[in-house]
Amino acid sequence: MTSTTHIPADLATGAEVRRLDRAHVFHSWSAQGQIDPLPIASGRGSYFWDYEGNRYLDFSSQLVNLNMGHQHPAIVAAIQEQAGKLATIAPPFANDARSEAARLIAEVAPGDLNTVFFTNGGAEANENAVRMARLSTGRHKVMAAYRSYHGSTAGAISLTGDPRRWPSEPGMAGVVHYWGPYLYRSPFSAITEQEECARALAHLRDTITVEGPQTIAAIILEPVVGTNGILVPPANYLAGVRALCDEFGIMLIADEVMAGFGRCGEWFAVDRWNVTPDLITFAKGVNSGYVPLGGVIISDAIAEYFRDRPFPGGLTYSGHPLACASAVASINAFHEERIVENARSLGEDTIGPALRDLARRHPSVGEVRGLGVFWALELVRDRGTHEPLVPFNAAGEATKPMSEFAAECKNRGLWPFTHFNRTHIVPPCNTSPEEIGEGIEALDEALAVADRYYTGA
Numbered sequence: 475m476t477s478t479t480h481i482p483a484d485l486a487t488g489a490e491v492r493r494l495d496r497a498h499v500f501h502s503w504s505a506q507g508q509i510d511p512l513p514i515a516s517g518r519g520s521y522f523w524d525y526e527g528n529r530y531l532d533f534s535s536q537l538v539n540l541n542m543g544h545q546h547p548a549i550v551a552a553i554q555e556q557a558g559k560l561a562t563i564a565p566p567f568a569n570d571a572r573s574e575a576a577r578l579i580a581e582v583a584p585g586d587l588n589t590v591f592f593t594n595g596g597a598e599a600n601e602n603a604v605r606m607a608r609l610s611t612g613r614h615k616v617m618a619a620y621r622s623y624h625g626s627t628a629g630a631i632s633l634t635g636d637p638r639r640w641p642s643e644p645g646m647a648g649v650v651h652y653w654g655p656y657l658y659r660s661p662f663s664a665i666t667e668q669e670e671c672a673r674a675l676a677h678l679r680d681t682i683t684v685e686g687p688q689t690i691a692a693i694i695l696e697p698v699v700g701t702n703g704i705l706v707p708p709a710n711y712l713a714g715v716r717a718l719c720d721e722f723g724i725m726l727i728a729d730e731v732m733a734g735f736g737r738c739g740e741w742f743a744v745d746r747w748n749v750t751p752d753l754i755t756f757a758k759g760v761n762s763g764y765v766p767l768g769g770v771i772i773s774d775a776i777a778e779y780f781r782d783r784p785f786p787g788g789l790t791y792s793g794h795p796l797a798c799a800s801a802v803a804s805i806n807a808f809h810e811e812r813i814v815e816n817a818r819s820l821g822e823d824t825i826g827p828a829l830r831d832l833a834r835r836h837p838s839v840g841e842v843r844g845l846g847v848f849w850a851l852e853l854v855r856d857r858g859t860h861e862p863l864v865p866f867n868a869a870g871e872a873t874k875p876m877s878e879f880a881a882e883c884k885n886r887g888l889w890p891f892t893h894f895n896r897t898h899i900v901p902p903c904n905t906s907p908e909e910i911g912e913g914i915e916a917l918d919e920a921l922a923v924a925d926r927y928y929t930g931a
Contacts, residue, residue, distance in 0.1 A: 671709070736814045
């Protein structure tokens with residue numbers, strides 16, 4: 475069972491939090507009568523505690539946003555200081571926190587992406603990036619990958635390429651989905667990474683051709699696919715997409731909401747492949763979600779298009795001072811504490827080797843993949859056929875193997891991130907190697923549950 479250090483149990487408060495939640499809070503992505511959210515009392519670093527005093531190692535970074543961990547003192551202090559000075563100011567004004575946050579973000583962005591439009595989160599960032607691409611190209615179609623997630627607002631959910639889109643259809647007009655690379659379950663019958671890359675790019679070119687290049691404003695993609703599997707692209711894939719965009723005058727939008735700000739061991743995932751998009755969307759890791767913040771980083775060419783043309787969009791809380799102050803503190807801490815380097819080292823020296831060792835000992839682990847602190851174990855019933863531990867988009871009783879696995883993780887003090895037949899290993903970027911070892915030990919024990927469902931040779 476989980477340990478009971480750091481805070482004393484407060485059962486009465488926990489019960490009241492749970493009662494009020496069930497009476498008044500409407501939760502996302504849930505049948506309200508079938509959930510029982512765990513009341514959380516406190517967090518610190520890579521851990522959080524419930525009101526029973528149980529401690530959990532956060533291998534989910536909440537929703538893969540807590541890149542600097544719980545309650546980073548510099549970020550908390552920056553929010554407190556800004557609240558005492560100027561809690562809010564409307565977007566038409568200039569503000570020191572907003573200006574400095576934009577400068578710091580542009581400083582770490584690749585190429586000539588030097589201007590920032592602030593939003594409240596990733597979905598709004600993607601909505602506005604698409605709007606910028608459509609207006610600056612005069613075209614209307616947007617291509618987005620299957621096995622992607624871009625947010626749940628009306629336009630962003632239309633871009634999304636997983637089952638969360640289905641209940642919201644019909645959606646935004648002009649969205650065309652295509653298949654991205656995923657060698658383990660190749661849609662192109664590829665055997666090698668090189669084949670997967672070449673065939674994925676050929677498929678993308680063919681789709682552009684039959685849709686009409688002159689109608690396509692943008693291709694939006696996650697450089698490393700997040701919720702839908704931590705899919706690391708083949709080495710030359712992103713460069714190939716960039717070349718196709720250049721050939722046909724299409725804007726490339728990199729959705730770095732989950733993959734950015736250290737998660738892949740780089741400031742932005744595209745940096746690993748030296749690819750510069752026209753627009754980058756961000757949120758989550760920019761300030762670990764301490765205050766809602768997202769945005770679009772804009773190339774000089776697109777920014778110039780709007781120099782004498784009004785951009786027809788805006789948000790009441792765009793560039794909110796509390797959020798921007800937290801981003802300034804976070805980015806400065808990234809530099810001072812060498813967070814990007816730590817994330818890269820954890821992936822190469824600690825997480826990757828440990829997960830590959832788990833795969834050697836647990837037949838239910840079909841594949842290990844990832845970068846930095848962004849990893850997935852694909853759990854299967856049969857390594858030979860790649861049959862997943864639970865079916866695609868499973869519900870009800872069919873999800874039992876994964877539900878039992880997740881419950882065992884929690885019983886051992888590890889809070890996992892699971893989706894379909896995968897468990898994602900996505901701790902904060904400043905997690906220590908010792909904490910990673912603690913989490914791997916719990917995973918090792920919990921994988922015995924998945925192994926019980928294994929039917930292969």
